[in-house]
Structures are given as structure tokens and as C-alpha cells.
Amino acid sequence: VSSALDEFERSLVTAxxxxxAERAALTQLQATPAERPRPFxxxxxxxxxxxxxxxxxxxxxxxxxxxxxxxxxxxxxxLANGTVxxxxxxxxxxxxxxxxxxxxxxxxxxxxxxxxxxxxxRLNHYRLNGxxxxxxxxxxxxxxxxxxxxxxxxxxxxxxxxQCQRLSEKxxxxxxxxxxxxxxxxxSALLALQNKHDCSSVATLARGxxxxxxxxxxxxxxxxxxxxxxxxxxxxGYALPAGTGGTCGELFAGPPSRMLNIDTQRQTLTVSPGPPxxxxxxxxxxxxxxxxxxxxRCFTATSxxxxxxxxxxxxxxxxxxxxxxxxxxxxxxxxSQRLYMQGCVRFDSAIPGNNNRFVDVxxxxxxxxxxxxxxxxxxxxxxxx
Amino acid sequence: xxAAVHVHDRELLRRAREGDAEAFGSFYQARRGDLLAFLRVRxxxxxxxxxxxxxxxxxxxxxxxxxxxELPMAPIAWLLTIxxxxxxxxxxxxxxxxxxxxxxxxxxxxxxxRDFAAVEDATADAHLLRQLQELLPADQFHAxxxxxxxxxxYAELARELQTSESVVRxxxxxALSHLRSIRQEAS
Numbered sequence: 001v002s003s004a005l006d007e008f009e010r011s012l013v014t015a016x017x018x019x020x021a022e023r024a025a026l027t028q029l030q031a032t033p034a035e036r037p038r039p040f041x042x043x044x045x046x047x048x049x050x051x052x053x054x055x056x057x058x059x060x061x062x063x064x065x066x067x068x069x070x071x072x073x074x075x076x077x078x079l080a081n082g083t084v085x086x087x088x089x090x091x092x093x094x095x096x097x098x099x100x101x102x103x104x105x106x107x108x109x110x111x112x113x114x115x116x117x118x119x120x121x122r123l124n125h126y127r128l129n130g131x132x133x134x135x136x137x138x139x140x141x142x143x144x145x146x147x148x149x150x151x152x153x154x155x156x157x158x159x160x161x162x163q164c165q166r167l168s169e170k171x172x173x174x175x176x177x178x179x180x181x182x183x184x185x186x187x188s189a190l191l192a193l194q195n196k197h198d199c200s201s202v203a204t205l206a207r208g209x210x211x212x213x214x215x216x217x218x219x220x221x222x223x224x225x226x227x228x229x230x231x232x233x234x235x236x237g238y239a240l241p242a243g244t245g246g247t248c249g250e251l252f253a254g255p256p257s258r259m260l261n262i263d264t265q266r267q268t269l270t271v272s273p274g275p276p277x278x279x280x281x282x283x284x285x286x287x288x289x290x291x292x293x294x295x296x297r298c299f300t301a302t303s304x305x306x307x308x309x310x311x312x313x314x315x316x317x318x319x320x321x322x323x324x325x326x327x328x329x330x331x332x333x334x335x336s337q338r339l340y341m342q343g344c345v346r347f348d349s350a351i352p353g354n355n356n357r358f359v360d361v362x363x364x365x366x367x368x369x370x371x372x373x374x375x376x377x378x379x380x381x382x383x384x385x
Numbered sequence: 386x387x388a389a390v391h392v393h394d395r396e397l398l399r400r401a402r403e404g405d406a407e408a409f410g411s412f413y414q415a416r417r418g419d420l421l422a423f424l425r426v427r428x429x430x431x432x433x434x435x436x437x438x439x440x441x442x443x444x445x446x447x448x449x450x451x452x453x454x455e456l457p458m459a460p461i462a463w464l465l466t467i468x469x470x471x472x473x474x475x476x477x478x479x480x481x482x483x484x485x486x487x488x489x490x491x492x493x494x495x496x497x498x499r500d501f502a503a504v505e506d507a508t509a510d511a512h513l514l515r516q517l518q519e520l521l522p523a524d525q526f527h528a529x530x531x532x533x534x535x536x537x538x539y540a541e542l543a544r545e546l547q548t549s550e551s552v553v554r555x556x557x558x559x560a561l562s563h564l565r566s567i568r569q570e571a572s
Contacts, residue, residue, distance in 0.1 A: 003497060003499045003500055003503070004435075004494045004495055004496050004497055004500050005417065005435065005494065005496070005500045005503055005504075007494070008413075008439055008442075008491075008494050009410045009413050009414065009417075010410070011489075011491045011492070012409055012410060012413055012442060012443070012446055013406045013407055013409060013410040014406070015443070015446055015489040015490075015491065016401055016406035016409040016410075016446055016449075016450070017404075017406035018489075019446065019447070019450035019489075020401075020402075020403075020404045020406065020450060023450055023452065024404075103492070106490065106492070107487060109487060109488070111490070116490055119490050120490070240476060245476075270480075284470065287466060287469075287470070288463065288466045291462055291465065291466045291469070292457070292458070292459050292462045292463065292466070295459060295462040295465075296459055296462065327426075334514070334518070334526070334527060334530050334531075335527075336462075337514070337518060338518070338523060338526075338527075341518060341519075348469075349469060349473065351473070376427065376472075376476070
């Protein structure tokens with residue numbers, strides 16, 4: 001029986017190899033910064049912000065171009081927003097089998113389909129026609145065809161110019177690259193939109209997002225806005241303390257991920273409630289420091305509060321504390337667990353208040369009362385300065 | 386144990402950053418159980434725990450390859466922090482994110498029966514460790530878990546504890562005798 005969790009390890013190893021290779025390539029291309037790839041964009045320099053605003057302008061210009069030539073670009077955009085089937089043969093049907101289809105329904109999110117499939121071929125060491133001794137597909141020349149209006153197929157190239165036609169498919173439209181680039185530009189534009197202000201409400205950000213999506217290239221896309229008070233509608237039935245979690249809109253997952261909540265398959269963008277970006281970034285850093293420190297060293301109920309207050313002293317957030325046994329049967333690595341069992345108190349989590357003036361800090365102590373089953377945080381009334 | 390675990394984990398992350406991709410696989414193997422145990426008791430299903438775990442490791446991988454960031458001093462604590470942030474973000478968003486996995490072109494994980502068992506086993510192991518810790522004196526618990534669960538050599542443990550191999554062997558042996566006597570009393 002195969003194990004998906006073991007398979008995932010192989011995905012991580014391949015991704016690690018790819019990231020390292022990308023970084024090496026990036027280092028080599030330092031001399032020509034305009035050309036270098038930026039697989040994981042950072043938000044630090046104002047120069048980069050300006051570059052994103054330029055991308056936003058470019059998107060608007062591109063959208064006008066799309067309106068003028070919609071008959072050409074609409075199908076390309078559908079295709080670029082769709083999925084990719086990676087075949088390990090010169091032909092295939094998209095139906096899973098051991099000899100032709102390697103990966104079905106992969107989402108490229110604006111990446112070139114051939115690059116995406118090569119990653120997968122390398123990951124699982126796919127060989128031509130699924131044989132055990134044939135050449136590795138990743139090393140062979142590949143060709144892209146349009147399998148259907150929303151699916152790109154990548155095949156091992158036969159060398160014939162009419163390979164797609166012989167499979168009753170079309171070659172990839174010439175405008176596909178532009179459509180994929182438009183998807184990438186969409187991400188840049190949305191990032192610029194969110195970073196324009198430290199805090200925009202969920203409604204404002206959703207409105208801005210809809211305006212960007214109003215381009216004909218993204219017809220049919222939807223903006224999803226979760227309920228503004230996650231305390232009442234938390235995932236898994238859990239609730240955040242009332243009055244916390246933030247009232248600003250967030251298009252990107254909070255730190256440390258900083259990734260766009262985009263789903264090209266369902267064609268949705270999610271705007272979630274969260275704290276202002278400046279607070280979110282600080283909170284993430286402080287949480288890591290507090291968690292690591294109290295994981296490794298012993299603090300009393302008093303000294304841990306002092307530690308937390310010191311970390312938050314240079315922020316507008318005043319800590320309010322609650323203590324519970326949050327381990328719920330879980331354990332830490334042995335030395336840390338020993339500290340915990342001896343009564344050392346540790347930092348558990350920090351949720352910023354909606355008014356950006358307080359932060360609810362949950363402390364974890366072995367001798368404290370456990371949280372009721374199915375509850376992730378104590379109620380707001382349990383937190384005190 | 387803690388210091389050695391951190392040193393070992395840091396070494397794996399350092400090697401991964403320098404291009405040894407298998408080292409990150411080893412880190413995943415070593416810490417997967419800890420993370421599953423941590424998450425499983427906080428979410429209502431094995432699927433959610435596994436989903437959060439995968440996104441956590443994907444984020445950790447990206448961070449390891451970001452040369453602007455320093456590698457963490459306590460990798461397991463760092464990993465748990467990412468997991469916690471993921472859980473909190475999921476609460477806010479109303480779904481478990483898969484952004485990083487998608488950026489890395491990773492396919493969604495579909496758990497088999499074996500995976501479900503692995504997730505539940507990880508939680509059971511964590512329970513077992515906690516029970517052992519309550520039953521055994523600290524030095525015996527330390528020696529037993531280091532030798533039996535972590536599979537470390539007596540010589541290495543002796544060096545770390547600045548004592549002789551025979552003392553470490555004795556602690557492991559006493560821990561096992563202690564557990565045997567408890568079992569006999571119970572039966």
C-alpha cells in the first residue's frame with residue numbers, strides 16, 4: 001500500500017533540489033538583475049513596490065488590449081487558468097494508466113507547462129512509456145498541445161511539426177504565453193493593491209480585487225469574503241476570542257507565507273479578515289521569539305509575563321493574558337516536555353485585538369485547567385492585563 | 386537530548402540549504418511524527434492534521450532556501466511555530482492553505498489507510514512518551530527514550546551526558562526493569 005505521507009517526502013526532496021537550483025541560477029544572474037527569475041517575491045524594498053505598481057499599470061494596459069482582441073485572447077486565458085496533463089509518451093488520452101499519463105490535472109499558476117511537467121518527471125523518475133529501463137522523460141524534448149479548451153497536454157516530442165494535429169489536438173495558441181504572464185501579473189497587481197495601505201477593510205479590498213478582475217481576461221472569477229467576525233464562524237467550529245483576529249482585509253495568507261489566496265481551478269480569490277500588515281509582521285516575529293524562548297527555557301507565571309511585555313513594549317499592542325493547559329495530550333521533545341511537566345509556563349499564541357491596541361496572549365501551563373474539548377482559545381473574558 | 390536534537394536538525398537544514406535535498410527529506414522523516422502529534426490533538430481529523438503538516442513543511446522548505454533568513458536555532462520549535470501560525474491562519478481564512486505547495490507544484494496529498502494509521506500512531510506515541518515520563522525518574526526516561534526511541538549509540542549518549550557508557554546502560558536497564566515491575570504489579 002503506498003503512503004501519501006512518504007510520497008510527500010519525495011515531493012519535498014524534489015522541491016528542495018529545484019529551489020536550490022533556482023537560487024544557484026539567481027546567483028549566476030546577479031549581473032543582469034532585470035532578467036533574473038523571482039520565484040518567491042519579497043515585499044521589502046520600496047523599489048519593488050514601485051515595480052509592482054508598474055505591473056498593475058501593465059495589467060490595465062493589457063486588459064485594454066484584451067478587450068480589443070478578445071476573440072483571440074479569451075480562449076488562451078481559459079487555457080492558462082486551467083490545468084496541465086503531463087504525459088510520459090508521445091501520445092495519451094488523459095485517462096490514468098501506467099504507460100502514458102504521468103501527472104493529470106496539475107495547476108501551473110502561470111508557470112510554463114513544460115517546466116511544470118519536467119519537475120514532475122524528475123520527481124518520480126518517469127521513464128518513456130512507463131518502462132523500467134527506458135530514457136528518463138525529464139531529459140527528452142517535450143511538446144505542448146491544447147488537449148481541450150481548459151487543458152494543456154505535454155508530450156514527449158516526436159520531432160514532427162504536426163504532432164498535435166496527429167493526436168487530433170491543436171498546437172498551443174501563440175497567445176498562451178501572454179495569458180500565463182497575465183495570470184502572474186494578476187498576482188503582482190493584487191499584491192500591490194494590498195500593500196497600498198497598511199489596512200484596508202475586507203469590503204474595500206474585495207472591491208479593489210473585483211475591479212482588477214473586471215478585466216475580460218478574468219471573466220467568471222469570483223471574490224470570496226469569509227465572514228468578517230471569524231470568532232463566530234471559526235474553522236472546525238473553533239472560535240477566536242471575541243473582538244480579535246483583525247478587521248483588515250487580507251488577500252495573502254499571513255506571515256510567514258505571504259502567498260496569494262488564489263485558486264485558478266475554481267477561479268476564486270479569497271479575502272480574509274486579518275490584522276494590519278505592520279502588526280501582522282511584528283506579531284509573527286515576536287510569536288516566534290517567544291515560542292522558541294519559552295520552549296527552551298523555564299519561566300514562571302510571573303517571569304513569562306515580563307518577557308511577553310518586554311517584547312510588546314515597542315508595539316501599540318498591550319498584552320492581556322490567559323493561561324490554560326493547551327497540550328491536549330500532545331507532547332514536546334523530551335527536554336522541553338520535562339520543563340513543561342515541572343511547571344514551567346510557556347507562550348502559546350497571540351491574537352491581536354480588532355482595535356490594534358491589545359493582544360490576547362495565551363500561556364500554556366501543565367497545572368492549569370485544560371481548554372474544553374473542541375476549543376482552541378479561551379473566551380475573551382478569560383484574558384486580563 | 387535537546388541540544389543534540391537541535392544540533393542534528395540544524396545540520397540537516399544547513400545541508401539542505403547547501404544543496405543536499407535528501408537532508409530535508411531526513412528532517413521531514415525525523416520531525417513528521419512530532420508535528421502530526423502536535424496538530425492531531427488540535428484538529429478534529431487526521432486529514433486536517435496531515436494537510437496542515439504538509440503545508441508547514443512546504444513553508445519550512447521555502448524558508449530554509451531563503452538565504453536572507455538565518456536558520457533557526459531550535460528547528461523543532463520553529464516548525465511548531467509555523468504549524469501554529471498555519472492553524473491560526475486557517476481559522477481566520479476558514480480553510481487550510483495550500484499556497485506554498487501549489488507554488489512548489491506539489492500535488493494534493495490523498496491519505497491511504499496506512500497514512501491514517503501513521504497519523505494516529507504519531508499521537509499514540511506522544512501519549513506513550515508522556516506516560517513514560519510520568520512513570521520514570523528523569524534520568525531513566527532520558528536514557529530510555531534516547532536509546533530506544535531515538536536509536537542513539539551508548540557512546541554518543543555517554544559523551545553528551547559526560548558520564549560512562551556503563552552508567553547510561555544501567556539507566557536504560559533500570560528503566561526497563563521499572564516498567565517490567567509496573568506491568569507485573571498491574572497483572
